[in-house]
Structure formats: C-alpha cells, structure tokens
Amino acid sequence: MDDRHPKRVEDYTTANLILIFVNLLWIFGVIWAHFGLAAVIIAGWALNQGITRLAQYKASRAIQWSRKSDA
Numbered sequence: 151m152d153d154r155h156p157k158r159v160e161d162y163t164t165a166n167l168i169l170i171f172v173n174l175l176w177i178f179g180v181i182w183a184h185f186g187l188a189a190v191i192i193a194g195w196a197l198n199q200g201i202t203r204l205a206q207y208k209a210s211r212a213i214q215w216s217r218k219s220d221a
Contacts, residue, residue, distance in 0.1 A: 182190045 178190050178193065181193055
C-alpha cells in the first residue's frame, strides 16, 4: 500500500460564485423579458427570503447540535 498522502485541492469558491452570478443574471433577464421588471423584483425578493430562512435553519441546527454534545 502506498504511503503517499493526497495533494491539497484548489479552492474553487470564487469561480463558483462568479458562475452563480452569471446564471442569476441571465435567468433574471429571461424573467424580465417574459414577465416584466416586477416579476424580477418579486423573484429576487423570494430568493432572498429563501436564503435567509436557510441560514436561520442552519444556525438553529448548529445550536441544537451543540446542546446535544454538551449533555
């Protein structure tokens, strides 16, 4: 068996964030072309609310896990 350790991988966070931005940009452009600016604003608001709720859920799960490990 080889005793070689795996090499460290590159961090692709910046590239992924740029790709998400580009995809959101063209999706909002399509929504704007089909339904108008109001639909883009509503979609952006709904996306923001979803991200906020996901962050709150993850924070509450982290609190629950820390309480379980303390007991």
